[in-house]
Amino acid sequence: MTVESILNALSNVQEPDLGKDLVTLNMIKDLVVDGSEVRFTIVLTTPACPMKDLMKNACENAIKLLVNKEAKVIVSFTSNTTSLRQDEKTVLSKVKNIIAVVSGKGGVGKSTVSANLALALAEGGAKVGLMDADIYGPSVPIMFGVRGQRPLMKDEDGKGIILPLEKFGIQLMSIGLLVDEKDAVVWRGPMASSAIRQFITDVDWGELDYLVIDMPPGTGDIHLTIMQTVPVTGVVIVTTPQTVALADAKKAIAMFGQANIKVPIIGLVENMAYFTPAELPNNKYYLFGKEGGQNLASEYDLPFLGQIPLVQSIREGGDEGVPAMVGKDEVSKEALRLVVSQAVRQIAIRNANLPKTQTINVA
Numbered sequence: 267m268t269v270e271s272i273l274n275a276l277s278n279v280q281e282p283d284l285g286k287d288l289v290t291l292n293m294i295k296d297l298v299v300d301g302s303e304v305r306f307t308i309v310l311t312t313p314a315c316p317m318k319d320l321m322k323n324a325c326e327n328a329i330k331l332l333v334n335k336e337a338k339v340i341v342s343f344t345s346n347t348t349s350l351r352q353d354e355k356t357v358l359s360k361v362k363n364i365i366a367v368v369s370g371k372g373g374v375g376k377s378t379v380s381a382n383l384a385l386a387l388a389e390g391g392a393k394v395g396l397m398d399a400d401i402y403g404p405s406v407p408i409m410f411g412v413r414g415q416r417p418l419m420k421d422e423d424g425k426g427i428i429l430p431l432e433k434f435g436i437q438l439m440s441i442g443l444l445v446d447e448k449d450a451v452v453w454r455g456p457m458a459s460s461a462i463r464q465f466i467t468d469v470d471w472g473e474l475d476y477l478v479i480d481m482p483p484g485t486g487d488i489h490l491t492i493m494q495t496v497p498v499t500g501v502v503i504v505t506t507p508q509t510v511a512l513a514d515a516k517k518a519i520a521m522f523g524q525a526n527i528k529v530p531i532i533g534l535v536e537n538m539a540y541f542t543p544a545e546l547p548n549n550k551y552y553l554f555g556k557e558g559g560q561n562l563a564s565e566y567d568l569p570f571l572g573q574i575p576l577v578q579s580i581r582e583g584g585d586e587g588v589p590a591m592v593g594k595d596e597v598s599k600e601a602l603r604l605v606v607s608q609a610v611r612q613i614a615i616r617n618a619n620l621p622k623t624q625t626i627n628v629a
Contacts, residue, residue, distance in 0.1 A: 314390025316607035370514025380480035385591035386606035395437035404442030411587020507558030539573035
Protein backbone atom coordinates (compact mmCIF):
# COMPACT_ATOMS: atom_id res chain seq x y z
CA MET A 267 0.00 0.00 0.00
CA THR A 268 1.19 3.50 -0.83
CA VAL A 269 -0.10 7.00 -0.15
CA GLU A 270 -0.85 7.35 -3.85
CA SER A 271 -2.89 4.14 -4.01
CA ILE A 272 -4.87 5.15 -0.93
CA LEU A 273 -5.63 8.59 -2.39
CA ASN A 274 -6.71 6.95 -5.65
CA ALA A 275 -9.11 4.77 -3.69
CA LEU A 276 -10.45 7.71 -1.67
CA SER A 277 -11.03 9.70 -4.85
CA ASN A 278 -13.96 7.34 -5.38
CA VAL A 279 -15.66 8.46 -2.15
CA GLN A 280 -18.12 11.30 -2.68
CA GLU A 281 -19.03 13.95 -0.14
CA PRO A 282 -22.79 13.21 -0.03
CA ASP A 283 -23.97 16.82 -0.23
CA LEU A 284 -21.33 18.58 -2.29
CA GLY A 285 -21.24 16.08 -5.13
CA LYS A 286 -17.43 15.84 -5.39
CA ASP A 287 -14.93 13.35 -4.02
CA LEU A 288 -13.09 13.87 -0.74
CA VAL A 289 -9.67 14.19 -2.41
CA THR A 290 -10.79 16.86 -4.88
CA LEU A 291 -12.42 18.76 -2.01
CA ASN A 292 -9.13 18.59 -0.08
CA MET A 293 -10.88 16.91 2.84
CA ILE A 294 -8.19 14.25 3.43
CA LYS A 295 -5.35 15.31 5.74
CA ASP A 296 -2.46 13.67 7.61
CA LEU A 297 -2.50 10.47 5.55
CA VAL A 298 -0.03 7.88 6.88
CA VAL A 299 0.52 4.34 5.56
CA ASP A 300 2.31 2.07 8.05
CA GLY A 301 2.46 -1.55 6.87
CA SER A 302 -1.14 -2.76 6.74
CA GLU A 303 -2.38 0.22 8.74
CA VAL A 304 -3.79 3.38 7.14
CA ARG A 305 -4.46 6.52 9.18
CA PHE A 306 -5.93 9.80 7.98
CA THR A 307 -8.19 12.66 9.01
CA ILE A 308 -11.35 13.82 7.25
CA VAL A 309 -11.86 17.59 7.48
CA LEU A 310 -15.60 18.14 7.82
CA THR A 311 -17.42 21.30 6.75
CA THR A 312 -18.91 21.51 10.25
CA PRO A 313 -18.47 19.67 13.57
CA ALA A 314 -22.20 18.98 13.45
CA CYS A 315 -21.93 17.07 10.16
CA PRO A 316 -24.62 14.33 10.14
CA MET A 317 -22.90 12.34 7.38
CA LYS A 318 -19.54 11.62 8.98
CA ASP A 319 -20.25 7.97 9.82
CA LEU A 320 -21.41 7.38 6.24
CA MET A 321 -18.18 8.91 4.88
CA LYS A 322 -16.04 6.91 7.31
CA ASN A 323 -17.63 3.62 6.24
CA ALA A 324 -17.32 4.55 2.55
CA CYS A 325 -13.59 5.29 2.99
CA GLU A 326 -12.96 1.99 4.74
CA ASN A 327 -14.83 0.06 2.05
CA ALA A 328 -13.01 1.84 -0.79
CA ILE A 329 -9.57 1.07 0.66
CA LYS A 330 -10.39 -2.57 1.38
CA LEU A 331 -12.01 -3.10 -2.01
CA LEU A 332 -9.50 -1.25 -4.19
CA VAL A 333 -6.20 -1.53 -2.29
CA ASN A 334 -6.00 -4.20 0.42
CA LYS A 335 -8.88 -6.15 1.91
CA GLU A 336 -6.77 -6.79 5.04
CA ALA A 337 -6.03 -3.12 5.63
CA LYS A 338 -6.66 -1.66 9.06
CA VAL A 339 -8.22 1.76 8.44
CA ILE A 340 -8.22 4.36 11.22
CA VAL A 341 -10.25 7.47 10.41
CA SER A 342 -10.22 10.62 12.53
CA PHE A 343 -12.31 13.74 12.12
CA THR A 344 -11.66 17.41 12.46
CA SER A 345 -13.68 20.32 11.14
CA ASN A 346 -13.28 23.65 9.44
CA THR A 347 -16.75 25.14 9.34
CA THR A 348 -17.37 26.64 5.92
CA SER A 349 -18.14 30.32 5.77
CA LEU A 350 -18.81 32.62 2.84
CA ARG A 351 -18.62 35.99 4.53
CA GLN A 352 -17.08 38.57 2.25
CA ASP A 353 -17.83 41.68 4.33
CA GLU A 354 -15.11 43.57 6.18
CA LYS A 355 -16.00 41.57 9.32
CA THR A 356 -16.19 44.59 11.57
CA VAL A 357 -19.43 43.24 13.07
CA LEU A 358 -19.60 39.73 14.56
CA SER A 359 -16.11 39.27 13.16
CA LYS A 360 -15.53 35.76 14.55
CA VAL A 361 -18.92 34.33 13.58
CA LYS A 362 -18.74 32.03 10.53
CA ASN A 363 -22.43 31.50 9.77
CA ILE A 364 -25.44 33.61 10.74
CA ILE A 365 -28.76 31.77 10.51
CA ALA A 366 -32.01 33.72 10.88
CA VAL A 367 -35.10 31.76 11.96
CA VAL A 368 -38.24 33.49 10.73
CA SER A 369 -41.99 32.98 10.52
CA GLY A 370 -44.77 34.80 8.74
CA LYS A 371 -46.86 34.96 11.92
CA GLY A 372 -46.54 34.42 15.64
CA GLY A 373 -47.50 31.27 17.50
CA VAL A 374 -46.00 28.74 15.10
CA GLY A 375 -43.09 27.75 17.37
CA LYS A 376 -40.31 29.84 15.83
CA SER A 377 -38.57 30.42 19.17
CA THR A 378 -38.86 26.74 20.05
CA VAL A 379 -37.26 25.79 16.74
CA SER A 380 -34.54 28.45 17.19
CA ALA A 381 -33.64 27.24 20.68
CA ASN A 382 -33.53 23.57 19.78
CA LEU A 383 -31.74 24.23 16.47
CA ALA A 384 -28.97 25.99 18.41
CA LEU A 385 -28.78 23.20 20.99
CA ALA A 386 -28.72 20.43 18.39
CA LEU A 387 -25.90 22.17 16.50
CA ALA A 388 -23.95 22.43 19.76
CA GLU A 389 -24.65 18.76 20.50
CA GLY A 390 -22.84 17.96 17.26
CA GLY A 391 -19.75 19.80 18.50
CA ALA A 392 -20.21 23.23 16.92
CA LYS A 393 -19.68 26.51 18.76
CA VAL A 394 -23.11 28.14 18.80
CA GLY A 395 -24.78 31.33 19.93
CA LEU A 396 -28.48 32.19 20.13
CA MET A 397 -29.59 35.79 19.74
CA ASP A 398 -33.19 36.60 20.66
CA ALA A 399 -34.02 39.49 18.32
CA ASP A 400 -37.76 39.35 19.02
CA ILE A 401 -37.66 42.56 21.01
CA TYR A 402 -41.42 42.79 21.52
CA GLY A 403 -41.86 39.22 22.75
CA PRO A 404 -38.52 37.75 23.87
CA SER A 405 -38.84 34.07 24.77
CA VAL A 406 -35.26 32.94 25.37
CA PRO A 407 -35.06 33.91 29.08
CA ILE A 408 -38.06 31.69 29.87
CA MET A 409 -37.07 28.84 27.54
CA PHE A 410 -33.56 28.61 29.01
CA GLY A 411 -34.49 29.22 32.62
CA VAL A 412 -32.50 32.46 32.95
CA ARG A 413 -35.31 34.86 33.87
CA GLY A 414 -34.09 37.67 36.07
CA GLN A 415 -30.43 37.11 35.27
CA ARG A 416 -28.37 39.98 33.90
CA PRO A 417 -25.38 39.68 31.56
CA LEU A 418 -21.98 40.99 32.62
CA MET A 419 -20.30 43.95 30.96
CA LYS A 420 -16.69 44.65 30.06
CA ASP A 421 -14.91 47.81 29.02
CA GLU A 422 -13.31 47.78 25.58
CA ASP A 423 -11.58 50.99 24.50
CA GLY A 424 -13.89 53.02 26.69
CA LYS A 425 -17.01 51.31 25.33
CA GLY A 426 -19.26 49.00 27.32
CA ILE A 427 -19.53 45.55 25.75
CA ILE A 428 -22.13 42.98 26.84
CA LEU A 429 -21.01 39.41 27.55
CA PRO A 430 -23.63 36.77 26.64
CA LEU A 431 -24.83 34.28 29.22
CA GLU A 432 -23.86 30.64 28.76
CA LYS A 433 -26.39 27.87 29.26
CA PHE A 434 -26.43 24.26 28.05
CA GLY A 435 -23.17 24.87 26.17
CA ILE A 436 -24.31 27.78 24.00
CA GLN A 437 -23.99 31.56 24.22
CA LEU A 438 -27.29 33.39 24.89
CA MET A 439 -28.42 36.96 24.55
CA SER A 440 -31.91 38.43 24.66
CA ILE A 441 -33.44 41.86 25.04
CA GLY A 442 -35.46 40.16 27.80
CA LEU A 443 -32.25 39.97 29.87
CA LEU A 444 -31.88 43.75 29.78
CA VAL A 445 -35.41 44.94 30.60
CA ASP A 446 -37.89 43.99 33.30
CA GLU A 447 -40.21 41.36 31.85
CA LYS A 448 -43.20 43.17 33.38
CA ASP A 449 -42.45 46.27 31.33
CA ALA A 450 -43.82 46.60 27.82
CA VAL A 451 -41.28 47.49 25.13
CA VAL A 452 -43.00 50.38 23.37
CA TRP A 453 -40.76 51.51 20.52
CA ARG A 454 -41.45 53.01 17.13
CA GLY A 455 -39.82 51.38 14.11
CA PRO A 456 -36.65 53.55 13.88
CA MET A 457 -36.08 53.25 17.63
CA ALA A 458 -36.45 49.46 17.50
CA SER A 459 -34.07 49.26 14.54
CA SER A 460 -31.49 51.38 16.37
CA ALA A 461 -31.80 49.17 19.46
CA ILE A 462 -31.37 45.94 17.51
CA ARG A 463 -28.34 47.35 15.66
CA GLN A 464 -26.73 48.26 18.97
CA PHE A 465 -27.73 44.87 20.31
CA ILE A 466 -25.70 43.25 17.54
CA THR A 467 -22.64 45.50 17.63
CA ASP A 468 -22.29 45.81 21.43
CA VAL A 469 -22.31 42.10 22.32
CA ASP A 470 -19.10 40.04 22.38
CA TRP A 471 -20.10 36.70 20.89
CA GLY A 472 -16.53 35.47 20.50
CA GLU A 473 -15.73 32.72 18.02
CA LEU A 474 -18.79 30.85 16.73
CA ASP A 475 -19.49 28.34 13.97
CA TYR A 476 -23.16 29.38 13.99
CA LEU A 477 -25.13 32.29 15.39
CA VAL A 478 -28.85 31.50 15.35
CA ILE A 479 -31.05 34.60 15.39
CA ASP A 480 -34.62 34.20 16.63
CA MET A 481 -36.36 36.89 14.57
CA PRO A 482 -39.66 38.64 15.33
CA PRO A 483 -42.68 37.25 13.48
CA GLY A 484 -43.71 38.85 10.21
CA THR A 485 -41.66 40.90 7.76
CA GLY A 486 -40.56 44.35 8.86
CA ASP A 487 -37.97 46.82 10.09
CA ILE A 488 -36.10 44.42 12.37
CA HIS A 489 -35.54 41.93 9.56
CA LEU A 490 -34.17 44.60 7.22
CA THR A 491 -31.99 46.11 9.96
CA ILE A 492 -30.36 42.77 10.78
CA MET A 493 -29.70 41.96 7.12
CA GLN A 494 -28.25 45.44 6.57
CA THR A 495 -26.01 45.09 9.65
CA VAL A 496 -24.66 41.55 9.27
CA PRO A 497 -24.30 39.15 6.34
CA VAL A 498 -26.96 36.48 6.90
CA THR A 499 -25.91 33.07 5.57
CA GLY A 500 -29.52 32.02 5.13
CA VAL A 501 -32.94 31.82 6.72
CA VAL A 502 -34.96 28.94 8.12
CA ILE A 503 -38.71 29.46 7.76
CA VAL A 504 -41.03 27.93 10.36
CA THR A 505 -44.71 27.30 9.73
CA THR A 506 -47.54 25.10 10.94
CA PRO A 507 -49.68 23.13 8.47
CA GLN A 508 -52.88 25.20 8.60
CA THR A 509 -53.85 27.52 5.77
CA VAL A 510 -53.62 30.81 7.69
CA ALA A 511 -50.02 30.06 8.75
CA LEU A 512 -49.06 28.97 5.24
CA ALA A 513 -50.42 32.22 3.78
CA ASP A 514 -48.14 34.21 6.06
CA ALA A 515 -45.19 31.89 5.41
CA LYS A 516 -45.56 32.71 1.71
CA LYS A 517 -45.02 36.39 2.55
CA ALA A 518 -41.78 35.53 4.34
CA ILE A 519 -40.65 33.47 1.36
CA ALA A 520 -41.48 36.38 -0.96
CA MET A 521 -39.55 38.84 1.21
CA PHE A 522 -36.30 36.91 1.04
CA GLY A 523 -36.69 36.30 -2.67
CA GLN A 524 -36.83 40.00 -3.57
CA ALA A 525 -34.08 41.14 -5.94
CA ASN A 526 -32.73 43.74 -3.50
CA ILE A 527 -32.60 41.25 -0.60
CA LYS A 528 -31.84 37.81 -2.03
CA VAL A 529 -30.95 36.05 1.21
CA PRO A 530 -30.91 32.27 0.57
CA ILE A 531 -33.61 30.18 2.21
CA ILE A 532 -31.94 27.22 3.92
CA GLY A 533 -35.25 25.40 4.15
CA LEU A 534 -38.70 25.17 5.67
CA VAL A 535 -39.70 23.48 8.93
CA GLU A 536 -43.25 22.23 9.53
CA ASN A 537 -43.91 22.53 13.26
CA MET A 538 -46.85 20.95 15.12
CA ALA A 539 -47.19 18.67 12.10
CA TYR A 540 -49.19 15.98 13.91
CA PHE A 541 -50.10 14.76 17.37
CA THR A 542 -49.29 11.29 18.68
CA PRO A 543 -50.69 10.42 22.14
CA ALA A 544 -48.30 8.57 24.42
CA GLU A 545 -50.86 5.79 24.89
CA LEU A 546 -51.28 5.38 21.09
CA PRO A 547 -47.70 5.64 19.78
CA ASN A 548 -48.60 4.37 16.30
CA ASN A 549 -51.35 6.93 15.70
CA LYS A 550 -50.93 10.35 14.10
CA TYR A 551 -53.63 13.00 14.38
CA TYR A 552 -53.27 15.94 11.99
CA LEU A 553 -54.88 18.63 14.14
CA PHE A 554 -53.82 21.58 11.98
CA GLY A 555 -54.00 19.94 8.55
CA LYS A 556 -51.77 17.43 6.85
CA GLU A 557 -48.38 18.18 5.27
CA GLY A 558 -49.15 21.83 4.58
CA GLY A 559 -45.54 22.88 5.15
CA GLN A 560 -44.18 20.04 3.05
CA ASN A 561 -46.50 20.97 0.18
CA LEU A 562 -45.50 24.63 0.48
CA ALA A 563 -41.82 23.72 0.23
CA SER A 564 -42.56 21.71 -2.91
CA GLU A 565 -44.60 24.56 -4.39
CA TYR A 566 -41.71 27.03 -4.01
CA ASP A 567 -38.97 24.47 -4.72
CA LEU A 568 -37.44 24.92 -1.27
CA PRO A 569 -35.59 22.31 0.79
CA PHE A 570 -37.96 20.70 3.28
CA LEU A 571 -36.10 20.28 6.56
CA GLY A 572 -38.70 18.07 8.21
CA GLN A 573 -41.69 17.81 10.52
CA ILE A 574 -41.75 18.41 14.25
CA PRO A 575 -44.69 16.75 16.02
CA LEU A 576 -46.95 18.45 18.53
CA VAL A 577 -45.52 16.91 21.70
CA GLN A 578 -46.37 17.88 25.26
CA SER A 579 -42.77 17.50 26.41
CA ILE A 580 -41.56 20.13 23.90
CA ARG A 581 -44.04 22.65 25.30
CA GLU A 582 -43.26 21.70 28.91
CA GLY A 583 -39.52 21.96 28.31
CA GLY A 584 -39.88 25.48 26.94
CA ASP A 585 -42.03 26.57 29.88
CA GLU A 586 -39.74 24.97 32.47
CA GLY A 587 -36.49 26.35 31.06
CA VAL A 588 -35.21 22.98 29.80
CA PRO A 589 -35.61 22.85 25.99
CA ALA A 590 -36.45 19.52 24.38
CA MET A 591 -32.90 18.93 23.10
CA VAL A 592 -31.60 18.79 26.68
CA GLY A 593 -34.69 17.07 28.07
CA LYS A 594 -35.42 13.37 28.49
CA ASP A 595 -37.97 12.70 25.72
CA GLU A 596 -36.03 10.84 23.02
CA VAL A 597 -38.93 11.00 20.53
CA SER A 598 -38.79 14.81 20.53
CA LYS A 599 -35.00 14.83 20.34
CA GLU A 600 -34.94 12.50 17.36
CA ALA A 601 -37.44 14.60 15.41
CA LEU A 602 -35.41 17.73 16.13
CA ARG A 603 -32.11 16.05 15.22
CA LEU A 604 -33.52 15.05 11.84
CA VAL A 605 -34.54 18.64 11.12
CA VAL A 606 -31.14 19.99 12.20
CA SER A 607 -29.20 17.39 10.19
CA GLN A 608 -31.06 18.55 7.09
CA ALA A 609 -30.40 22.20 7.97
CA VAL A 610 -26.67 21.56 8.41
CA ARG A 611 -26.52 19.81 5.06
CA GLN A 612 -28.34 22.64 3.32
CA ILE A 613 -26.01 25.23 4.88
CA ALA A 614 -22.99 23.31 3.56
CA ILE A 615 -24.58 23.06 0.09
CA ARG A 616 -25.44 26.77 0.20
CA ASN A 617 -21.83 27.68 1.07
CA ALA A 618 -20.46 25.43 -1.67
CA ASN A 619 -22.70 26.57 -4.50
CA LEU A 620 -24.10 30.08 -3.94
CA PRO A 621 -22.47 33.55 -4.01
CA LYS A 622 -20.68 34.87 -0.96
CA THR A 623 -22.64 36.30 1.94
CA GLN A 624 -22.89 40.05 2.30
CA THR A 625 -25.05 42.66 3.91
CA ILE A 626 -27.96 44.00 1.86
CA ASN A 627 -28.53 47.60 0.84
CA VAL A 628 -32.18 48.58 1.12
CA ALA A 629 -33.34 52.18 1.35
